[in-house]
Amino acid sequence: MRRVVITGAGTINSIGADVPQTLAAMREGRCGIDKLDIQDVDRLSIQIGGQIKGYDETAHFDRQQLSLYDRFTQFALLSARQAITQSGLTFVGELADRSGVILGTSGGGLNTQEENYRAVFEAGKNRVHPFIVPKLMHNAAVSQVSMEWNLHGPSFTVSTACASSNHAMGQAFHMIRCGMATAMVTGGSEAMLCFGGIKAWESLRVMSQDACRPFSATRDGMVQGEGAAVFVFEDYEHACARGADILCEVAGFAMSADAADVLMPSKHGATRAITGALKDAQLPLDAVGYINAHGTGTAANDKTECAAVVEVFGAHADKLLMSSTKSMHGHIIGGTGAVELLACIMALREGVIAPTIGYEAHDPECAIDVVPNVARDADVDVTLSNAFAFGGLNAVLALRKF
């Protein structure tokens, strides 16, 4: 089996328009959650989110591109540009044939759907733009990235709600590891901060009206965010041969299904995914120094996740650090695992652990060091990134310092 490394990273989200800005915000514990600026926000009971403010799509894309690029596709393209540029790869010939794109998204072109439902239902129009279908489809981002970068290899979209990008990156990892691909552009993207996207979530009664406070006894729900992160995963031998700057190694990956409840998380399902990722990476439990938690800030997720970590790690659970960066960028749903992987890379490369901000009070059911409010220096060799989706679908990645 081949080893897999990361040689490029890119992002845009509410705390940064690229990786350096995002990592700086994570180090400073800066919050990107604020009042939402969207149509009909006054008809929502939830009026906050991790929205990318000051974003001007026309600064990045021309008129013809914008007729095909939903907001989630734009975020994926901007992130992919950063990641591929950093990797230094040029996709031509055999490398192009052996490299593809796998991205996660939960809502796909939700803004495009909403705008056009408004046009036909609310405004009574009988005509819509001819490119609605290629713009709203879940695979639009993957297809546009493949076209922009001449990626001819295996390419598809993964949609598993909040675990989409972890499942996507897991597939990319597997393809390189088993020799099907040389490099994969992978991650996830989400743009769900529109009236319908928030209305559906607020109806579940799991959202906070003022802040995301993961693991705090005072937590009262999740807060949505938007954005993307995209990485270049590459065959280790290929990366070495060309002298690439290796950010870290992707050491293992595991998935599990709770097969229990569509909404309530299961400790058992989470436990199996965490244990599986470490087994896949052939790493001992005590190698893990940092876990980027799923940490949604809901009552149910956070206590279940902590119980799973305690069950897996036993006494080592008292030594490891775990934080939820959703407290800063919000829950980016199908793109969240990708954005959160940046915190894992920061821990491995810079020895800085991103904090869980908004933390106010200890919860005995979340008795793990969650790096409250202030980033911390720590020498970490192995990190995990957890994602546990509605529908009971879990995906955990293990990264190792290179």
Add this chain to the structure above:
Amino acid sequence: MSIEEQVVAIIADQAMLDPSDVTPDSTLSDLAIDSIGLVESIFVIEERFDIAVPFNANDPNADGFDISSVASIVAAVTKLKTEQDK
């Protein structure tokens, strides 16, 4: 139907029981209604009575909507209906 009869009918429907099996002192746990079932019942109550019920599943007791028994839910709905009809 009175508010009480309607609320009991909604809760009974959620619990898949006959309304006669739902008594004022029944708790949601007696009726095997979990937090997700409760969220669905609150949606039906809001639609039926045209009221807004303050409720966050993360902290069910925070917003003053007392869900400790069927009687307390009926009282809370009656109060909200009176307040919000003004």
